[in-house]
Amino acid sequence: EPEVTQTPSHQVTQMGQEVILRCVPISNHLYFYWYRQILGQKVEFLVSFYNNEISEKSEIFDDQFSVERPDGSNFTLKIRSTKLEDSAMYFCASSIRDRVPSYTFGSGTRLTVV
Amino acid sequence: DAKTTQPTSMDCAEGRAANLPCNHSTISGNEYVYWYRQIHSQGPQYIIHGLKNNETNEMASLIITEDRKSSTLILPHATLRDTAVYYCIVRASGGGADGLTFGKGTHLIIQP
Numbered sequence: 368e369p370e371v372t373q374t375p376s377h378q379v380t381q382m383g384q385e386v387i388l389r390c391v392p393i394s395n396h397l398y399f400y401w402y403r404q405i406l407g408q409k410v411e412f413l414v415s416f417y418n419n420e421i422s423e424k425s426e427i428f429d430d431q432f433s434v435e436r437p438d439g440s441n442f443t444l445k446i447r448s449t450k451l452e453d454s455a456m457y458f459c460a461s462s463i464r465d466r467v468p469s470y471t472f473g474s475g476t477r478l479t480v481v
Numbered sequence: 482d483a484k485t486t487q488p489t490s491m492d493c494a495e496g497r498a499a500n501l502p503c504n505h506s507t508i509s510g511n512e513y514v515y516w517y518r519q520i521h522s523q524g525p526q527y528i529i530h531g532l533k534n535n536e537t538n539e540m541a542s543l544i545i546t547e548d549r550k551s552s553t554l555i556l557p558h559a560t561l562r563d564t565a566v567y568y569c570i571v572r573a574s575g576g577g578a579d580g581l582t583f584g585k586g587t588h589l590i591i592q593p
Contacts, residue, residue, distance in 0.1 A: 371524075400580060410525060410568075412580030423579060458524045469515075470581065472524030 369393040371473035373459050379479045380449055388444045388476045390459030399442045400460040400470065401434065403427070410458070416442065449480045485569045490588040499556040501587050503569030506550040511573050514545060515581070516554045518565040525568065525583070528554065564591045 372391040380386045392399050401413040415422040416434055433445045442461075446453055459473040486504040493499040505514065516528040529536055529543045531552070536543045542555040556563055568586040572579065 409585060410519070410583040412582065415580055425580065456522060469527040469530065471527065474524050475522070
């Protein structure tokens, strides 16, 4: 079964550093997403991306965040200057364009900001 | 998106059917009911979705009431690996650009 692949599985970074989280969506999917989940809290939508541009973003997705699809396979989330409160699991997801999309999520990257 | 209400937690014996309820009394005509689950901090996993008819796939069955104000996810023969948080999400159909809004879900614990 096709999978969404995320790397690394765990990233530790110092406060103020830039971090890039990487995702390889399912190859024939057209919509890409990032979600995050702070420990013990809900899964929260960050951003959706389609046709090489952001389709929708939440209030969490401020100027510190950016997304990019640098080539035909990777989808990245960059946090410019990490804060302690950015520590969370970050999940990438993708979906095929469909009237009723079902999303496939990756297994996540655990980001720890120290 | 319409709001959903789910019990915080439920227990079910291994091998029995697990029935997870969800209330969505403000659902509108073009909104689908989705079910996802999350096993111990892994990424959420799509289970099933439906509009008004009952649906079944290899994982589960979805029963939607005639007035569409509530639904039940049924895992017919629960195993220990089905222990997870189950999310009921109501969302309008569309091109896929919208994100999903996850609530707190139901923590289903399968007892041996």
